Amino acid sequence: MATFYDFGINHQIVRAITEMGFEEATPIQEQTIPTLLAGKDVIGQAQTGTGKTAAFGIPLIEKMDVDAGTIQGLVLAPTRELAVQVAEELNKIGNLRGVKALPIYGGQDIVRQIKALKRKPQIIVATPGRFMDHMRRKTIKMNTIDMVILDEADEMLNMGFIEDIETILKEVPSERQTLLFSATMPKQIRGLAEKFMKPDAEVIVVKSVEITTANVEQEYMEVPESKKFDVLCRMLDIHSPTLAIVFGRTKRRVDEVAEALNKRGYGAEGLHGDINQNQRDRVIKKFKEGTVEVLVATDVAARGLDITGVTHVYNFDIPQDPESYVHRIGRTGRAGNKGLALTLVTPRELTHLKTIEKTSNRKITRRPVPTLAEAMEGQLRMTVESLLKTIDENDFQSYRMSAEQLLEETDSVTLLSAALKMLTKEPNDVPIKLTEEAPLRVKGFKSGGGRGKGKGKGSGGYGRGNKDRDRDRKGGSRGGQSKNSKVRVGASRKKK
Numbered sequence: 001m002a003t004f005y006d007f008g009i010n011h012q013i014v015r016a017i018t019e020m021g022f023e024e025a026t027p028i029q030e031q032t033i034p035t036l037l038a039g040k041d042v043i044g045q046a047q048t049g050t051g052k053t054a055a056f057g058i059p060l061i062e063k064m065d066v067d068a069g070t071i072q073g074l075v076l077a078p079t080r081e082l083a084v085q086v087a088e089e090l091n092k093i094g095n096l097r098g099v100k101a102l103p104i105y106g107g108q109d110i111v112r113q114i115k116a117l118k119r120k121p122q123i124i125v126a127t128p129g130r131f132m133d134h135m136r137r138k139t140i141k142m143n144t145i146d147m148v149i150l151d152e153a154d155e156m157l158n159m160g161f162i163e164d165i166e167t168i169l170k171e172v173p174s175e176r177q178t179l180l181f182s183a184t185m186p187k188q189i190r191g192l193a194e195k196f197m198k199p200d201a202e203v204i205v206v207k208s209v210e211i212t213t214a215n216v217e218q219e220y221m222e223v224p225e226s227k228k229f230d231v232l233c234r235m236l237d238i239h240s241p242t243l244a245i246v247f248g249r250t251k252r253r254v255d256e257v258a259e260a261l262n263k264r265g266y267g268a269e270g271l272h273g274d275i276n277q278n279q280r281d282r283v284i285k286k287f288k289e290g291t292v293e294v295l296v297a298t299d300v301a302a303r304g305l306d307i308t309g310v311t312h313v314y315n316f317d318i319p320q321d322p323e324s325y326v327h328r329i330g331r332t333g334r335a336g337n338k339g340l341a342l343t344l345v346t347p348r349e350l351t352h353l354k355t356i357e358k359t360s361n362r363k364i365t366r367r368p369v370p371t372l373a374e375a376m377e378g379q380l381r382m383t384v385e386s387l388l389k390t391i392d393e394n395d396f397q398s399y400r401m402s403a404e405q406l407l408e409e410t411d412s413v414t415l416l417s418a419a420l421k422m423l424t425k426e427p428n429d430v431p432i433k434l435t436e437e438a439p440l441r442v443k444g445f446k447s448g449g450g451r452g453k454g455k456g457k458g459s460g461g462y463g464r465g466n467k468d469r470d471r472d473r474k475g476g477s478r479g480g481q482s483k484n485s486k487v488r489v490g491a492s493r494k495k496k
Contacts, residue, residue: 002030007037009062012096017054020092026051031204032179033058041201042179043193053089056149056179061094063147064122070144073101073123074172076165078155080105080127080277081284085306086151087125099123106130107277114139128156128164135171142171153182153189154323162188169196184323215333216313218364220343220353225436227369228344229257232316233264234370235342236294238377241312243287245331246296249317249437257316258296260432268294271302299324308335315343317437318352322359342367348439387419 002025004014025033028046035042036059046052060073075090077083080103087103094101102121104113106129113130117139124131124140134140148169150156156165169178178197182189193201223231232246246261248254251272258270269283269292287295288307295302299319310332319325325343332339343364345353357364390396406415 004058007033007058009033009037009058010097013058013061013093016093016096017058022054026055028052028204028206029055029058032056035202035204036060036177036179037062039177041177041198042204043197043201044179044181044204044206045185046181046183046204046206052151052181053086054093056151056181057086057090057093060123060147060149061090061097061099064094064097064099066098066122068122068144069120071120071122071124071140072144073147073149074131074145074168075101075123075125075149075151076128076131076156076168077125077151078127078159078161080107081280081305082152083125083127087123090123090125094123101125104130104134105277110134110137128161128168131168132164135168143173145172145176147177148172148179150178150180150182150192153180153192154184154186157186157188162192165192166196183327215337216329216339216341218329218341218343218362219367220345220364221367221369222347222350223344223369225346225439228316228346229260229432229434231344231369232257232314233261233266234372234374235314236266238370238374239312239340240381241293243290243307243310244294244312244314245302245310245328246294246314246316247302247319247328248296248298249320251298252435253317253437254296254298256434258294260434261294261296263430263432266294267292268296271295271297273298299328302328302331305331307331309337310334311337311339313339313341315341318343318345318349319356322356325356326360346439 004017004022004025007025028044029051032042032044032052032055036056042056044052044055046055056075060075064072075083075086077086083103083105087101090099090101093099100119100121101123102113102116102119102125104124104126106127108130110130110133113134114137117134126134131140135142150165153165156162178201180189180193180197221231236244246257246268248257251274254270254272258268261268269286271280271283275283283292283295284305284307286292290309296316313329313332315325315328319328329339329341332341343353353364
């Protein structure tokens with residue numbers, strides 16, 4: 001494994017990376033950094049959590065002219081969260097060298113962004129819709145951009161941004177260097193690369209199986225729709241996750257599940273496209289700090305989240321396509337840690353689960369639905385562990401006198417049993433009623449097929465604003481599926 005000293009990059013960048021805690025390059029970094037430094041275009045196929053931001057960020061910052069006072073680098077990302085996260089990491093890498101990255105996204109005051117642009121950042125990290133707003137206003141000069149990165153291109157395709165990306169790339173000088181990162185390579189992404197990248201572009205692939213499933217134990221339970229919430233609560237009691245993400249298919253589902261979890265006594269917050277930016281930031285901050293233990297989210301709302309310490313992922317609703325499944329379970333099992341992904345599947349969705357299993361080339365283990373007694377056992381185990389931890393910490397001297405007095409009146413076994421009963425959280429049976437979702441069904445899937453034609457709400461020009469473009473669509477759904485992987489939600493086409 002190469003170290004960052006081996007790349008011959010600016011010592012200030014190496015120092016910044018070292019201060020961030022990185023010593024050796026990941027496989028995607030080891031392959032991408034030298035290629036980009038050599039001036040070649042790169043097509044990279046890699047998932048989140050592989051270090052791809054640093055893979056393009058290091059050469060991007062290395063190539064910046066800090067004294068030019070112009071925008072020289074552009075990173076396009078599908079969501080606001082990812083844009084902010086990428087900008088933060090680029091600013092850490094470029095801090096000592098004096099390179100600044102500015103995130104630009106919908107939902108933030110554009111006047112505030114225009115003021116920030118006057119401070120002359122070298123790099124812009126933007127969502128496509130808001131970037132086109134600045135193109136229309138001519139608040140960003142395109143003629144000085146000489147490096148463009150498309151991050152998570154397949155997600156931008158699914159969200160309907162493909163035409164926007166083409167419009168943007170047509171305005172950037174043709175002699176630029178271009179990098180495209182995508183977890184999957186559907187036909188339209190390959191076409192985009194052929195149209196806007198150099199013929200000798202280097203193709204770098206990090207196998208998804210190696211980076212998304214190796215440290216993640218994958219399980220499923222067959223559960224009727226009406227029983228899913230009770231089963232989720234039982235699993236939370238049994239697993240006692242440090243941090244958990246629960247994925248729901250729609251915004252309504254996320255709101256209802258988050259509210260229901262709080263009624264049952266779990267600390268939960270919801271995250272989806274109808275939540276304003278300030279509230280989203282607060283939710284993510286609380287989750288990162290562990291103030292809430294469960295984050296309930298739609299697929300698109302959770303894209304770009306890079307939160308360490310997520311121990312469990314629960315697919316309350318089965319994802320629409322195999323790639324979404326890969327992205328979901330990639331939230332856990334990071335940085336060499338173990339993780340668990342549990343999918344709740346209704347009987348009519350079993351065929352769709354087999355499709356996911358076949359595509360990911362990994363068997364998903366069937367588990368029986370736990371009993372109420374097993375849930376109680378899980379809570380008791382957590383109480384005992386907490387009790388033993390307190391003993392190890394030896395921070396209970398002020399209680400010793402009271403304990404000795406109690407032991408004079410009651411035998412130790414009775415006393416300890418009562419303490420365990422009092423401390424153990426008993427399952428909450430507050431009645432919960434969720435709006436039922438129709439099951440997903442898959443028709444005519446062919447393994448290895450593309451992911452969709454991305455017929456979202458993209459515009460052909462940049463004269464229009466992006467009022468809702470940087471948000472997940474109705475219910476966090478993705479724009480279009482390929483004709484070989486048609487997914488329909490029951491027989492209903494009602495608006496969620």
